[in-house]
Amino acid sequence: MFSGIVEEAAKVVALRKEKENLHITLECSFVNELKIDQSVAHNGVCLTVVDITDKTYTVTAIQETLIKSNLGLLELGNKVNLERSMKPDSLLDGHIVQGHVDQTAVCTKVEEADGSWYYTFEYDPNLGNITVEKGSISVNGVSLTVVNSKDNSFQVAIIPFTYDITNFHEFKKGTVVNIEFDIIGKYITKIVKQQLGKQ
Numbered sequence: 001m002f003s004g005i006v007e008e009a010a011k012v013v014a015l016r017k018e019k020e021n022l023h024i025t026l027e028c029s030f031v032n033e034l035k036i037d038q039s040v041a042h043n044g045v046c047l048t049v050v051d052i053t054d055k056t057y058t059v060t061a062i063q064e065t066l067i068k069s070n071l072g073l074l075e076l077g078n079k080v081n082l083e084r085s086m087k088p089d090s091l092l093d094g095h096i097v098q099g100h101v102d103q104t105a106v107c108t109k110v111e112e113a114d115g116s117w118y119y120t121f122e123y124d125p126n127l128g129n130i131t132v133e134k135g136s137i138s139v140n141g142v143s144l145t146v147v148n149s150k151d152n153s154f155q156v157a158i159i160p161f162t163y164d165i166t167n168f169h170e171f172k173k174g175t176v177v178n179i180e181f182d183i184i185g186k187y188i189t190k191i192v193k194q195q196l197g198k199q
Contacts, residue, residue: 001085003083008165010026011080012075012079026058035049041097042071042080046098070177078167083141102180102181103127106123122152123179132185139179141180
C-alpha cells in the first residue's frame with residue numbers, strides 16, 4: 001500500500017532481460033535502508049527488491065507488468081519515481097495507491113503557468129477506467145488531483161517541488177506514463193455497471 005508521495009527519482013543504471021522478465025537496477029539515496037523482499041513502488045508499480053549492493057538495488061518486472069506499464073520502455077539513465085510502502089502509523093498525505101497500474105497514458109501537452117505546470121494526458125477509455133473532476137489519480141506513482149476531466153483525457157497541475165523531485169521534469173509530448181485510477185472510483189464504476197446490467 002502506498003500514498004503517492006514520491007521520495008525521489010532514482011537513476012536506472014542497468015537493464016537485463018531474462019526470458020520474458022526485465023531486471024531493473026537503480027541507484028538511490030536510501031539503498032542502505034532497503035532489504036531483500038521489500039516492496040517499493042517504481043513509477044507507481046509495486047515491485048520486490050531482489051538484490052542489493054552498496055549503491056544499487058535490483059527489482060524484477062514480469063511480462064504482465066511490462067505489458068501494462070511503461071517499465072518496458074526504460075533506458076539507461078532514465079529516472080524512476082520511488083516510494084516505499086506506507087507504515088500503519090504514518091499520515092496519509094496523498095491518497096490510497098495500491099501499486100497496481102491500470103493502464104498507460106500519453107502526455108499530449110505541457111504548459112508552464114507562471115511557476116507551475118499543467119500536463120494533459122490521454123488514455124484509452126475502452127478499458128473501463130474514468131476520471132472525475134477534483135478526483136484522485138496516480139501518474140507515474142505521484143498522487144495528484146484531476147482537473148479538466150474528459151472521457152479520454154485529463155489534466156494535472158504540478159508545483160515546483162513535485163516538478164523537481166519526480167520525473168515530471170522529463171515529461172514532454174509523447175511521454176508514456178503509468179496510471180492508477182482511484183480505487184474507490186473503480187469499485188463504484190463496477191457496481192453501477194453491474195446494477196445497470198440487471199435492469
